[in-house]
Amino acid sequence: MAKAPKVLILNGPNLNMLGSRQPDVYGRESLDDIEKSCLRHGKDLGLDVDCRQSNSEGELVGWIQAAREGHSGIVINPGAYSHTSIAIMDAILAAGLPLIEVHLSNIHRREAFRHHSYVSKAADAVICGLGSQGYLMALDAMARRLIAEQET
Ligand code: DQA
Numbered sequence: 599m600a601k602a603p604k605v606l607i608l609n610g611p612n613l614n615m616l617g618s619r620q621p622d623v624y625g626r627e628s629l630d631d632i633e634k635s636c637l638r639h640g641k642d643l644g645l646d647v648d649c650r651q652s653n654s655e656g657e658l659v660g661w662i663q664a665a666r667e668g669h670s671g672i673v674i675n676p677g678a679y680s681h682t683s684i685a686i687m688d689a690i691l692a693a694g695l696p697l698i699e700v701h702l703s704n705i706h707r708r709e710a711f712r713h714h715s716y717v718s719k720a721a722d723a724v725i726c727g728l729g730s731q732g733y734l735m736a737l738d739a740m741a742r743r744l745i746a747e748q749e750t
Contacts, residue, residue, distance in 0.1 A: 602646040603670035603744040607636055607733065609651040610658060610677035616702075624702045625729045632730045639734045643741035655679055655686065662689040670744050671696040673736040680705075680715040690720035696743055698736040701726035 609629060612619060617628035633649040640647030648669070652658050658679065665672055672695055679686050680699070690697055697720065704727030705712040718724050723739065725732040 600748045602644050603740075603748065604646045604648060604668055605640060605737065605740050605744070606661065606665050606669045606672045607633070607647060607649045608658060608661060608672065608674040608676075609649075610675060610679045611653040613675060613677050614651050614653070627730050632733060635730065636733050636737060639737050640741075643737060644745060645737060645741055647737070655683055659685050659689045662686065662693050665695055666693050669695065670747075671698075671740045673698050673700060673733060673740065674717065674721075675700045675702070675733075676715075676717050680717045681712055682716070684716055687716040687720045690717065696740065697721050698739060699724045700732040700736050702729050702732065703727060 614629055616624055616632065617626060629651060636649060637647050650661060652661070658676070662672065672690070672693070674697060676683065676686055676699070680701070699715065699717050699721040705715070706726070715724070725735055728735065
């Protein structure tokens with residue numbers, strides 16, 4: 599049987615505060631709850647899911663660069679770095695891996711400064727406004743793509 603494709607799930611700054619951070623906007627689940635659901639769902643889909651969170655732009659860039667070595671795809675919620683980080687966008691372009699951007703909230707219904715994402719310029723797809731379900735949908739799409747690639 600083919601080896602399960604490895605998918606990196608990255609969460610950016612302040613997402614370690616989920617559960618207690620503005621629950622009206624981001625929901626009541628903790629990051630640990632979300633990561634556990636992603637691991638479970640990934641396993642059901644035949645993916646090997648690897649979850650990491652950092653408040654540091656440089657650390658996220660380093661992980662994206664290193665993903666070329668062992669990962670087949672990336673799901674990222676870059677948090678506020680979505681709106682500011684050319685460095686993360688460039689790292690994604692350099693990595694050349696399938697990448698889906700996720701936001702818990704609908705960034706287009708919020709303040710104008712959240713409407714633009716540098717990461718979206720490098721992403722294959724963007725899911726926003728569906729809360730933690732967005733990560734699971736990103737894994738569904740990633741599985742369809744990566745498992746189809748394995749079969750060809
Ligand atoms: C977020 C939206 C960003 O604007 C914000 O800075 C976050 C979370 C979301 O998941 O909705 O930290 O990425």
